[in-house]
Amino acid sequence: MLKHGTTATSTSDTPRAVQSYKLKMIDGVPENRHPTMLAKNPAGTTPFIELEDGTCLAESVTICEYLDLLYPNERQLTGGPDPLTQMQCSMWTTRVQIGITQPFQRQYQYGEGAPYFKHHVPWVEASVPALAGLRKQTIDNLRWLEEVMQGNANKGVDTGFIAGTAHCTVPDLQLYTTAKFMGHPKVNVARLTDSFDPGGDGTFGPWLTEWYARMDNIVKEMEGQQDELG
Numbered sequence: 001m002l003k004h005g006t007t008a009t010s011t012s013d014t015p016r017a018v019q020s021y022k023l024k025m026i027d028g029v030p031e032n033r034h035p036t037m038l039a040k041n042p043a044g045t046t047p048f049i050e051l052e053d054g055t056c057l058a059e060s061v062t063i064c065e066y067l068d069l070l071y072p073n074e075r076q077l078t079g080g081p082d083p084l085t086q087m088q089c090s091m092w093t094t095r096v097q098i099g100i101t102q103p104f105q106r107q108y109q110y111g112e113g114a115p116y117f118k119h120h121v122p123w124v125e126a127s128v129p130a131l132a133g134l135r136k137q138t139i140d141n142l143r144w145l146e147e148v149m150q151g152n153a154n155k156g157v158d159t160g161f162i163a164g165t166a167h168c169t170v171p172d173l174q175l176y177t178t179a180k181f182m183g184h185p186k187v188n189v190a191r192l193t194d195s196f197d198p199g200g201d202g203t204f205g206p207w208l209t210e211w212y213a214r215m216d217n218i219v220k221e222m223e224g225q226q227d228e229l230g
């Protein structure tokens with residue numbers, strides 16, 4: 001299985017047999033948006049995986065669902081093993097995606113990233129006026145998440161992971177990878193991720209700060225296992 005992606009920590013990275021592949025520029029076009037790749041994934045996004053027979057599957061959550069179906073005895077990325085836990089994970093995946101990671105990524109695409117993205121994504125320039133709203137959505141929903149998780153902790157039902165599972169699942173991985181990318185000094189002009197820096201000022205509160213440190217260790221361990229697989 002070949003994974004087309006830009007970072008080493010996309011949601012679909014797991015310690016399973018997935019070989020990563022770093023994208024480059026071809027004729028001034030990012031490879032993911034080049035016609036050869038659009039033939040494989042017409043959405044032009046990363047990550048996507050390519051199977052041995054050439055079949056391609058895109059959308060990070062879908063890729064995780066596929067891996068869980070292929071490896072039912074492994075720790076499930078999309079929750080489970082029982083239906084309720086799986087659906088609680090699905091609920092949190094939707095909340096985190098719609099409320100946080102999507103506006104988080106878009107405020108970058110239409111903000112600091114606009115000089116790059118305007119050449120490759122047709123609606124970037126028209127979307128710039130939405131920037132302030134996207135930033136507010138991201139910040140308000142991160143604060144809301146902090147409050148909900150602290151509420152769970154006060155009730156004694158906090159597991160340290162967003163969906164209340166015993167191990168990290170897709171919403172944790174999606175928020176972690178997005179926050180990590182946004183925390184890069186070249187990207188983080190809006191300073192939206194101070195709280196995710198364990199040494200930062202904790203703007204979004206202690207739960208998210210501790211959760212980020214926990215996720216950092218988990219993902220480093222996964223990357224170590226990935227390196228061992230080669």
Ligand SMILES: N[C@@H](CCC(=O)N[C@@H](CS)C(=O)NCC(=O)O)C(=O)O
Nearest residue numbers: 033044045046047058059060061120
């Ligand atoms: N819903 C998609 C979103 C994919 C997405 O936005 N990927 C970003 C990188 S994480 C991308 O491809 N950016 C480059 C581009 O749009 O050209 C998923 O979850 O896979």
